[in-house]
Amino acid sequence: MSTLIVLAKVFFIFNVVMGFVYLLTWLERKQSAVMQDRIGANRASILGVRALGLFHPIADALKMLTKEDFIPNRGNRLVHTLAPIIALFFALVSFAVIPFGGVYELGGHTVSLQILDLNIGLLYVLAAMSMGIYGFVLAGWSSANNYALLGGLRASSQMIAYEITLGATLIGLLMVFGTLHLQEMVLQQGELLLGWIPRWGIILQPLGFILFTTAALAETKRVPFDIPEGESEIIGYFVEYSGMKFGMFYTTDFVETVLAASLVTTLFLGGWQVPWLASGGFEFPWGAAWPLSQAVVLLLQVGAFLFKVSVLCFIFMLIRWTLPRFRWDQLLRLGWTMVLPLSILNILVTGVVLLWLETSW
Amino acid sequence: MDRQTILDTKELEINMGPQHPSTHGVLRVRLKLDGERVVDAESIIGYLHRGVEKIAENRNYIKCVPYFDRTDYIAAVSNVYGYVLGVEKMLGIEVPERARRIRIMMTEFNRIASHLLWLATHAIDIGAMTVFLYCFREREEVLKLFEAIFGARLTTHAFRLGGLWLDMPPGFDAACRKFIDEFPARVDEYEQLLTRNRIWLERTQGVGVISAEEAIDWGLSGPPLRGSGVDHDIRKLRPYGGYEQFQFDVPMGKNGDTYDRYLIRLEEMRQSRRIIAQILDDLPDGPVRGRAPKIPKPPVGEYYSAIESPRGELGYYIVSDGSPQPFRLRIRPPTFISLQALRRLVRGHLVADVVAIIGTLDIVLGEIDR
Numbered sequence: 001m002s003t004l005i006v007l008a009k010v011f012f013i014f015n016v017v018m019g020f021v022y023l024l025t026w027l028e029r030k031q032s033a034v035m036q037d038r039i040g041a042n043r044a045s046i047l048g049v050r051a052l053g054l055f056h057p058i059a060d061a062l063k064m065l066t067k068e069d070f071i072p073n074r075g076n077r078l079v080h081t082l083a084p085i086i087a088l089f090f091a092l093v094s095f096a097v098i099p100f101g102g103v104y105e106l107g108g109h110t111v112s113l114q115i116l117d118l119n120i121g122l123l124y125v126l127a128a129m130s131m132g133i134y135g136f137v138l139a140g141w142s143s144a145n146n147y148a149l150l151g152g153l154r155a156s157s158q159m160i161a162y163e164i165t166l167g168a169t170l171i172g173l174l175m176v177f178g179t180l181h182l183q184e185m186v187l188q189q190g191e192l193l194l195g196w197i198p199r200w201g202i203i204l205q206p207l208g209f210i211l212f213t214t215a216a217l218a219e220t221k222r223v224p225f226d227i228p229e230g231e232s233e234i235i236g237y238f239v240e241y242s243g244m245k246f247g248m249f250y251t252t253d254f255v256e257t258v259l260a261a262s263l264v265t266t267l268f269l270g271g272w273q274v275p276w277l278a279s280g281g282f283e284f285p286w287g288a289a290w291p292l293s294q295a296v297v298l299l300l301q302v303g304a305f306l307f308k309v310s311v312l313c314f315i316f317m318l319i320r321w322t323l324p325r326f327r328w329d330q331l332l333r334l335g336w337t338m339v340l341p342l343s344i345l346n347i348l349v350t351g352v353v354l355l356w357l358e359t360s361w
Numbered sequence: 362m363d364r365q366t367i368l369d370t371k372e373l374e375i376n377m378g379p380q381h382p383s384t385h386g387v388l389r390v391r392l393k394l395d396g397e398r399v400v401d402a403e404s405i406i407g408y409l410h411r412g413v414e415k416i417a418e419n420r421n422y423i424k425c426v427p428y429f430d431r432t433d434y435i436a437a438v439s440n441v442y443g444y445v446l447g448v449e450k451m452l453g454i455e456v457p458e459r460a461r462r463i464r465i466m467m468t469e470f471n472r473i474a475s476h477l478l479w480l481a482t483h484a485i486d487i488g489a490m491t492v493f494l495y496c497f498r499e500r501e502e503v504l505k506l507f508e509a510i511f512g513a514r515l516t517t518h519a520f521r522l523g524g525l526w527l528d529m530p531p532g533f534d535a536a537c538r539k540f541i542d543e544f545p546a547r548v549d550e551y552e553q554l555l556t557r558n559r560i561w562l563e564r565t566q567g568v569g570v571i572s573a574e575e576a577i578d579w580g581l582s583g584p585p586l587r588g589s590g591v592d593h594d595i596r597k598l599r600p601y602g603g604y605e606q607f608q609f610d611v612p613m614g615k616n617g618d619t620y621d622r623y624l625i626r627l628e629e630m631r632q633s634r635r636i637i638a639q640i641l642d643d644l645p646d647g648p649v650r651g652r653a654p655k656i657p658k659p660p661v662g663e664y665y666s667a668i669e670s671p672r673g674e675l676g677y678y679i680v681s682d683g684s685p686q687p688f689r690l691r692i693r694p695p696t697f698i699s700l701q702a703l704r705r706l707v708r709g710h711l712v713a714d715v716v717a718i719i720g721t722l723d724i725v726l727g728e729i730d731r
Contacts (some may be wrong), residue, residue: 036494146375150397150712222486224560232383232486233713324560325488327713328397 009115010011013095016306021254022057024313029056031314032321064247074143079086079142082243084248087135091255094128097121098262099183100280101302104294113272113302114183121182122174125263126167129219133159134220135252136228136237143240151237152327155221155228161335162218162225169205169212170241170344172350173267176204186271190278196285198275201268207346209268211339216260218335221253222316224323227331260313265305269312271304364471371406372400379408383486383716386726390703391686401716402707404700407718409730421685422448422657423522430516432692433728438471438519439670440508440728445520446601447677448716451659452522452574459651460524461603466537466640467510467519469633472504473544475671476633478628480551483623483720487564492554499547502540521651541634548630555626557595565620567711569706569718571615578696583673589617595669602668607636619721626723629671634660656685672696672723694728 026041030053033040041053042341049055071080101113118124133156140152177185191199202209218225238249265271276284277300281292293302326334373394378384387408393401393633413432417425429444430437441556442464449456456464481496509530511517519525555561571581576589586593594611597606612628614621659681673695682688699722707715 032490038490038494080672116409146373150373150375154397223490227713228487230488230713232488233716321491322554323489324484324555324558324564325713326560327564328711330563 005109005111005114008357009083009113012097013100013115014092016100016157017092017255017258018093019311020258020313021251022079024257024317025057025060025250026054027314028317028320029053031317034191035066035318035321048181063243063249065070066244067261069243069245070240072252074144075240076142079138080240081245083135083139083142084245084252085135086138087132088248088255090128090132090135091252091259094125094132095258095262097124097182098259098266099186099271100305101298102187103183103296111246112183112230117183118181120180122170122180122185125182126163126170129166129259130159130163132252135218135249139241139249142236145235145240147234148239151228151230151239155237157332158218158221158227158335161332162215162339165211165215165335165339166219168340169208169215169346170267172205172208172343172346173201175347175350175354176201182266182271186266186273189270190273192285194277194318198273200270200273205268205346205350207342207349209264210347211311211343212268213264215335216264217316217319218331220256220260220316221319222257224326225331226325227328232325257313257316258309261309262305264312265308269308272301274300274304277301362501370395370513377715383421383482384719384723385482388700388719388724388726388729390504390715390719392665392707392712392729394712397711397713399707399710399712402704402715404703406700406729409726411731413731414692417687417690419686420629422659422687423655425690427516427518429692430518431727432731433670433672433675433696433725435517435725435727436471436475436671437515437517438467438511439475439668439675441519442468443666443668443670443675444677445522445667447664447679448522448657448659449653450666451662451664451679451681452654452657454523454653455525455651456602457644457648457651459528460651461625462640462644463510463525463529463649464520464602465602467507467606468636469636470503470506472633473630473669474500474507476630476697477503479626479671479723480623483717483723484555486716486720487561489555489561492551494548495551495554497542506533506536506540509536519545521650521653522657524648524650526650534641534644537637541637541641544634545631548627552627556627562620564713564717565623565691565721566616566618568619568714569709569721570616570618571702571706572685575615575702575705579702581673581702582623582695583669583671583723584629585699585702586673587611588614588622588625590615595674597666599667601666607639609633609636619717623719625630658683658685667693670695672725672728673699690727694731696722696724697729700729702725 009344029041042050042054044053044055046055046057096116097114097118099114103110103112137152137154140148177188179185189200194200198205221228238246241249276282277297279297282290375392375394376389376393378389379387391403391405393398413428416428426441426444428438433440477500478495481493485494490720508514509515510533511519571585571589573591576586576591589612592611593614597611610633612625625657660694661681661683664679665676667674675695676693678691679687680689703718706718
C-alpha cells in the first residue's frame with residue numbers, strides 16, 4: 001500500500017511538472033507576444049480547434065521527435081547522447097523532496113504530500129542541481145565544436161559562482177528554522193508571528209529571499225543570466241544538438257524554471273501554506289473561524305502551492321523578456337563580489353539577531 | 362616551450378560567421394581567443410560580392426540606378442539618392458522644388474527605418490528581445506509608406522533623374538503625419554527599456570571606445586565619427602539637395618563608446634522626424650519631375666557626390682568619358698571603412714563584446730562587398 005502511495009505521488013508530481021512545462025512553453029510564447037505587440041502561437045489545431053495555440057507544445061514535441069538526430073563526426077557519441085539525459089534527469093529528481101501539500105489522514109494512512117520524506121531534503125536538492133550541470137558541460141565538450149565548448153565552460157563557471165551563493169543564502173534560513181527537512185520548514189512557516197503575520201521565509205529573511213531568487217534565476221540559465229546559451233554570441237552549449245535531444249535540453253530549461261519557482265515557494269513563500277488555514281479550516285487572527293472539511297483544506301493547500309509556483313514562473317518570464325543579457329565577466333563579478341558577500345552578511349546578521357533574541361527572552 | 366605539460370593552454374580559433382546570428386549578414390570574423398578574451402580578429406569579407414561597380418560600367422546612367430538599391434539594402438533610398446544627385450550634378454539637371462523636398466523627406470524616413478533596424482539588431486545582440494520587436498513594429502510603418510509611394514518596400518528604386526517617378530499618392534500626407542505624431546512616444550519607449558538599464562549600461566559603456574584622432578585617421582564617418590565628438594555631418598558641411606533650408610541638430614558624443622553611439626542614433630531619429638515635419642508643413646505644389654535626357658551623356662570629367670547616409674559619408678565617384686556609360690564608378694561605402702576599426706576595437710575584449718561592437722559599427726555587408 002505504501003509503495004502504491006509513493007507511486008501515486010511520483011505519478012502526480014511528474015505529471016504536474018510536465019504539465020507546467022507544457023503550459024510554460026505556451027505561456028512563454030503568448031506572454032512575450034502580448035508584451036511585444038504580437039499575436040503569438042495560434043496556428044496548431046486539432047480538427048479545426050485552435051484553443052489559443054494550446055496545441056503548439058504537442059506540435060513542437062512531434063516535430064522534435066521526427067527530426068534527424070544529428071551527432072557530429074568528431075563528437076563523442078556516448079557522451080553526446082548521455083548529456084541531455086543527465087541534465088533532464090537531475091532536474092526532475094530534485095522534485096522528489098519538494099512538499100506540494102501537508103500531512104493528511106487518508107483512509108487510515110498518514111500521507112505526507114512529498115515523494116521522499118528525507119531529513120536532509122535541502123542538501124539533496126542542492127546536490128541534484130549541482131549534478132545537473134554535468135549535462136551542460138558534457139554537452140559542450142562532446143560536441144567537438146568550439147562554440148559549444150565555450151558554452152559548456154560558461155555554464156560551469158556560472159554554476160560554481162551561483163551554487164555557492166545558493167547554499168550561503170540558505171544558511172540564514174537554516175539557522176531560523178533549524179532543520180533541513182523541507183516539509184518541516186513549510187510546517188514551521190504555518191506558524192504566526194505576533195499572532196497575525198504568517199511566519200514565512202520572506203518575512204524572516206527578506207535579503208535572503210532576494211539573493212536566493214537571483215541565484216535561482218542564474219541557475220535556470222535564463223535572461224539576464226543566459227550566458228551559457230547566449231544565442232547571439234556563441235549560440236550555446238547545445239549548438240550541435242537536434243531533434244528530441246535538443247528537446248530534452250529545452251525541457252530541462254523549463255523544468256529548472258519550475259524547480260526554481262518551487263524552491264523559492266517552499267523556502268520563502270510558505271510552500272503550500274495558506275495564511276491562517278489550519279488543518280481544521282481557517283482560524284483568523286481576529287478570532288473568527290471557518291471550519292472546512294479535510295478534502296477542501298487539501299485542495300486549497302495544493303492549489304496554493306501551484307498558484308505560488310505559477311506566479312513566480314510568470315515573473316521569471318517577465319524578467320526574461322525585459323532585460324538584456326549580462327556579459328560573462330560581469331555576471332561572475334556580480335556573483336562573487338556582490339551576491340556572495342551579501343549572503344555572508346545575511347548569515348552574520350541572522351546570527352546576531354538570533355543570539356539577541358535568545359539572550360533577551 | 363618545448364615540453365608539453367598537462368596544464369598547457371592554447372589559443373582557441375573560432376570562425377564567427379559567415380553564418381552567425383549576429384554578424385549582420387555574411388561577415389566572417391576569424392577570432393583568436395584566449396579563453397573568452399579576444400587576442401586577434403580578422404574580418405574576411407566578399408561573400409556578397411556582386412561586382413556592382415563593374416556592372417555599372419556596362420549600363421547607361423539610367424539603368425544603373427536600381428543596382429544601388431542593392432548595395433546598402435537597409436538604406437536603399439539614401440543610396441539611390443546619392444547616385445542620382447551625382448548624375449544630376451554631372452548633367453546640370455534642374456529638379457523641381459516639390460520633388461527636392463519629397464526626396465529629402467523620404468531619405469529621412471529611410472534614416473529612421475535604417476536606425477530602427479540597427480537598434481533592433483543591436484539590442485537583440487545584447488539580449489534585449491523585446492526592443493527588437495518594438496523597432497520592427499515601427500519600421501513596418503515606414504516600409505508601408507515606401508510601398509505606397511515607390512511601390513516596393515526594400516529595393517525601392519526611389520528616385521529618377523530629374524525628380525521622382527510619381528507624385529505622392531492620395532492620403533500619403535496624412536499617413537506620414539500620423540507616423541511622425543506617434544513616433545516620439547515610440548522612441549521614448551525604447552529608451553525606457555534601455556537607456557538607464559543597468560545591464561545595458563554595463564554592456565555598452567566603455568566598450569569599443571574610439572578616440573577622435575583614431576576616428577579621423579581611419580576615415581570613419583557618420584555616428585561612429587560623431588560618437589567620438591567630431592562635428593561632421595555632410596548635411597551641414599556641404600548641404601546637398603536643399604538640406605540648408607531645414608532646421609536640425611547634429612547630436613554628438615563625448616566618450617566615443619558604444620553607448621554614445623546608441624544615444625546619437627536615437628537622437629538622429631528624432632532629428633529626422635523634425636526635418637520631415639518641416640517638409641510636411643511647407644510642401645509646394647508643382648511637378649515632381651524635371652527635364653532629363655532619355656540617354657544621358659555627361660561631359661567628360663570626374664565627379665564626386667557625397668551624402669550623409671544613415672551610416673556615414675556615402676560617396677559616388679563617377680568618371681565620364683562622354684559615352685552613355687560611366688567609364689568608372691566607384692562607391693565610397695561608409696561601413697566598409699568603419700569595418701577596418703573592428704580589429705583594433707575588439708582586441709582585448711570578450712566574445713560578447715565582439716557582437717556588441719559589430720552591432721555598433723552598423724555594418725551592412727551588401728555595401729561592404731558590393
